[in-house]
Amino acid sequence: xxxxxxxxxxxxxxxxxxEALRGIDLHVAEGDFFALLGPNGAGKSTTLGIVCxxxxxxxxxxxxxxxxxxxxxxxxxxxxxxxxxEFNFNQFEKVFDIVTTQAGYYGIPLAxxxxxxxxxxxxxxLWEKRDSPARMLSGGMKRRLMIARALVHEPKLxxxxxxxxxxxxxxxxxxxxxxxxxxRQGTTIILTTHYLEEAExxxxxxxxxDHGKILKHTSKRxxxxxxxxxxxxxxxxxxxxxxxxxxxFATRLNEEGxxxxxxxxxxxxxxxxxxxxRLGIKVLSMRTKANRLEELFLRLVEDNxxxxxxxx
Amino acid sequence: MSPHAMFTAFAxxxxxxxxxFTRIWPQTLLPPxxxxxxxxxxxxxxxxxxxxxxxxxxxxxxxxxxxxxMSVITSSxxxxxxxxxxxxxxxxxxxxxxxxxxxxxxLVGYVAGGMARGLGVxxxxxxxxxxxxxxxxxxxxxxxxxxxxxxALFSLGGFINAMLATKFDDISIVPTFILTPLTYLGGVFYxxxxxxxxxxxxxxxxxxxxxxxxxxxGILGVSDVHVxxxxxxxxxxxxxxxxVSLRLLKRGKGIRH
Numbered sequence: 001x002x003x004x005x006x007x008x009x010x011x012x013x014x015x016x017x018x019e020a021l022r023g024i025d026l027h028v029a030e031g032d033f034f035a036l037l038g039p040n041g042a043g044k045s046t047t048l049g050i051v052c053x054x055x056x057x058x059x060x061x062x063x064x065x066x067x068x069x070x071x072x073x074x075x076x077x078x079x080x081x082x083x084x085x086e087f088n089f090n091q092f093e094k095v096f097d098i099v100t101t102q103a104g105y106y107g108i109p110l111a112x113x114x115x116x117x118x119x120x121x122x123x124x125x126l127w128e129k130r131d132s133p134a135r136m137l138s139g140g141m142k143r144r145l146m147i148a149r150a151l152v153h154e155p156k157l158x159x160x161x162x163x164x165x166x167x168x169x170x171x172x173x174x175x176x177x178x179x180x181x182x183x184r185q186g187t188t189i190i191l192t193t194h195y196l197e198e199a200e201x202x203x204x205x206x207x208x209x210d211h212g213k214i215l216k217h218t219s220k221r222x223x224x225x226x227x228x229x230x231x232x233x234x235x236x237x238x239x240x241x242x243x244x245x246x247x248x249f250a251t252r253l254n255e256e257g258x259x260x261x262x263x264x265x266x267x268x269x270x271x272x273x274x275x276x277x278r279l280g281i282k283v284l285s286m287r288t289k290a291n292r293l294e295e296l297f298l299r300l301v302e303d304n305x306x307x308x309x310x311x312x
Numbered sequence: 313m314s315p316h317a318m319f320t321a322f323a324x325x326x327x328x329x330x331x332x333f334t335r336i337w338p339q340t341l342l343p344p345x346x347x348x349x350x351x352x353x354x355x356x357x358x359x360x361x362x363x364x365x366x367x368x369x370x371x372x373x374x375x376x377x378x379x380x381x382m383s384v385i386t387s388s389x390x391x392x393x394x395x396x397x398x399x400x401x402x403x404x405x406x407x408x409x410x411x412x413x414x415x416x417x418x419l420v421g422y423v424a425g426g427m428a429r430g431l432g433v434x435x436x437x438x439x440x441x442x443x444x445x446x447x448x449x450x451x452x453x454x455x456x457x458x459x460x461x462x463x464a465l466f467s468l469g470g471f472i473n474a475m476l477a478t479k480f481d482d483i484s485i486v487p488t489f490i491l492t493p494l495t496y497l498g499g500v501f502y503x504x505x506x507x508x509x510x511x512x513x514x515x516x517x518x519x520x521x522x523x524x525x526x527x528x529x530g531i532l533g534v535s536d537v538h539v540x541x542x543x544x545x546x547x548x549x550x551x552x553x554x555x556v557s558l559r560l561l562k563r564g565k566g567i568r569h
Binding site for chain 1 (some may be wrong): 413
């Protein structure tokens with residue numbers, strides 16, 4: 001399989017001299033579920049903005065399914081669906097009109113556009129709201145409307161910039177399920193997110209960007225293997241607030257009173273249970289701490305900041 | 313994009329524009345009808361009856377072509393400038409920018425949307441004028457060609473204004489301080505033959521003068537300027553503004569970072 005997106009030597013310098021991108025290389029394979037992560041102002045939205053033609057690049061090349069945006073922009077755009085970070089539809093237009101109009105921009109005749117719009121509005125739970133002006137929708141509905149609008153022409157590559165920002169947990173989970181289903185059906189997905197738990201749960205490959213440079217570009221599995229310590233959360237029958245001392249393991253109680261135990265790569269999980277047995281503590285349930293990626297992310301960004309300071 | 317897909321995109325833009333201005337008809341279609349009725353009553357009936365003839369016609373008959381043209385000009389311009397700037401402001405312009413619609417189709421779509429409103433308002437005002445005066449059309453092809461070209465020209469003007477505007481003030485400055493004075497001084501209410509020679513020469517630099525006169529020729533058969541020159545000037549302005557609009561779109565002025 002080829003690449004859905006190929007970025008080579010991409011540079012963006014804004015009019016005021018700010019270098020948002022300093023020559024980044026990135027490739028996303030067809031069918032991938034890819035996360036582009038980075039702190040605020042790292043260059044994520046600029047990168048995606050260039051891919052979607054919302055930002056003019058200074059130099060470098062971008063190809064979408066092999067179509068160069070400099071020479072085959074129209075073909076590249078036909079393969080793209082975009083869900084931006086900010087709401088960017090006419091708030092006074094009806095939900096159905098917003099989606100069918102977008103289909104029209106891709107050259108889809110109205111009769112076909114109506115069928116496609118209905119399919120995605122139903123899938124995203126917005127069909128009952130089809131005649132409502134967009135301004136009457138809740139925040140979560142507006143996000144789903146932007147997803148329906150991005151999918152109406154059935155793109156092969158879907159780009160989502162912070163798709164679940166400000167969305168409650170239940171809705172976020174349902175959006176994850178929807179996106180996973182789209183990906184299973186063959187749509188390549190690229191997302192940026194501040195919820196690293198989201199990237200960890202959904203994505204197979206990850207790039208971390210900071211100050212306009214790619215710091216890491218690898219598979220999630222390879223990235224997580226770099227962690228030397230994994231944290232387990234144990235719900236126990238402990239009643240005291242005193243932290244039990246397990247020999248050879250760092251422990252602490254989290255905000256909910258559950259016991260957190262750090263297990264290094266070289267250590268066995270059995271050792272934890274031996275120690276708990278010795279102290280007479282019963283384990284009621286156990287899970288891994290989900291924000292492993294967050295730890296790595298913070299470490300990479302902090303290392304980058306230190307390197308930059310040292311160079312300065 | 314195939315030609316058929318481009319036509320679908322064009323039709324989508326026009327349909328969206330028509331839907332927009334008909335949805336807010338009390339702001340877009342009603343005001344020019346009310347304003348022009350007042351012009352007909354006050355300038356045509358009340359004051360006009362004391363003025364007597366102008367250019368060999370009753371004053372009411374003389375000003376009617378100009379008033380129709382004035383409404384076409386302001387409505388065409390206002391439609392594109394307000395619609396496109398609102399899209400920029402709300403960022404819904406991004407819906408178009410991420411799509412494969414070529415810049416030329418975006419421009420033609422918005423111009424056609426502006427023309428739909430301009431010509432719609434022109435038709436409303438024409439029908440209203442029939443309550444006050446008779447319209448004996450002298451040359452129908454010239455009349456239709458002039459009104460279509462003028463509407464296209466001012467739609468282009470509105471488009472450029474919207475592209476360059478960065479705040480809402482910017483979209484009212486041109487209509488208030490440039491378009492309105494040029495329209496009033498463009499021979500709507502008087503024949504430039506009444507002016508001293510110097511001011512006649514100055515008036516010739518006003519593009520609206522050519523449109524009002526060509527339209528007046530189509531209806532009444534009289535014009536201060538040769539109709540061929542008038543139509544030529546309008547086409548020339550359309551060509552210039554089209555090139556400027558396409559260059560602004562290509563640069564992404566105010567719509568791409």
